[in-house]
Amino acid sequence: MQVGPDKDERDLIGMAKEGNRSAFSQLVRPHLPRLIVLARRMLGSAEDAEDAVQTALASTWMARARLDPEQPIAPFLTTVTLNKCRDRIRRRKVARLVGLSDAIYIVPSDDPDQLRTAAGRELLTRTAQAIERLPLKLREALVLVALDGRSQAEAARLLGVTGKTIETRIYRARQKLREKVDFS
Known part of the structure; x- marks a missing residue:
């Protein structure tokens, strides 16, 4: 409501x-x-x-x-x-x-543990790039709910779709991200 x-x-x-x-x-x-x-x-x-x-x-x-x-x-x-x-x-x-x-340029870190920091930044960069390559409808749902912290119902109202549609789009977005980015 x-x-x-x-x-x-x-x-x-x-x-x-x-x-x-x-x-x-x-x-x-x-x-x-x-x-x-x-x-x-x-x-x-x-x-x-x-x-x-x-x-x-x-x-x-x-x-x-x-x-x-x-x-x-x-x-x-x-x-x-x-x-x-x-x-x-x-x-x-x-x-x-x-x-x-x-072109996107990454500045190396000054952290003492540069290897771990670089690996973390690389994963973050790959994830961000994978999110950018998601189809727009999947990206919008994922960003609104998973990253912006909105409820599925609120995202559905904002995008003019049903809650089930948002749920499906988020599921598909996460599935595509798992396929594109190795999170291990």
Whole structure:
């Protein structure tokens, strides 16, 4: 069951709809860390994540007339951010087809136990790359539930699918990750 926004959030949404930039900033500020983490997990790059969230916030500001003071802002912001991540993923695919992909460089660790650290970083890198290569629908479900800590029901509402669909997508995503990455 989804709970509506509190009075302060309703007031901020109302003021933002009227064009009050300060109210909009106050409204979205508490959600920024979560949105950036979500975008980072979807895109695999801090820079791309920040750009996606910034674009999502700009889009939300431009579409502020559609905000409903009776609905919490968090799901709306999450949906817009996911859409901006999808756009970036599509652009990456086009860039790869044309041969314009980015290279990733790993800086060696200064830890005394460099071998273990390097192996851990290598596993983390391979896992992140495998997550990035998952089909978008599987990646979204996995990121929202397993990495962003949302319930399957909440992820289902955000993505507009059933809870069973989310469960299936997470299962398939984990299965594909096990096939691609040796976690032993």
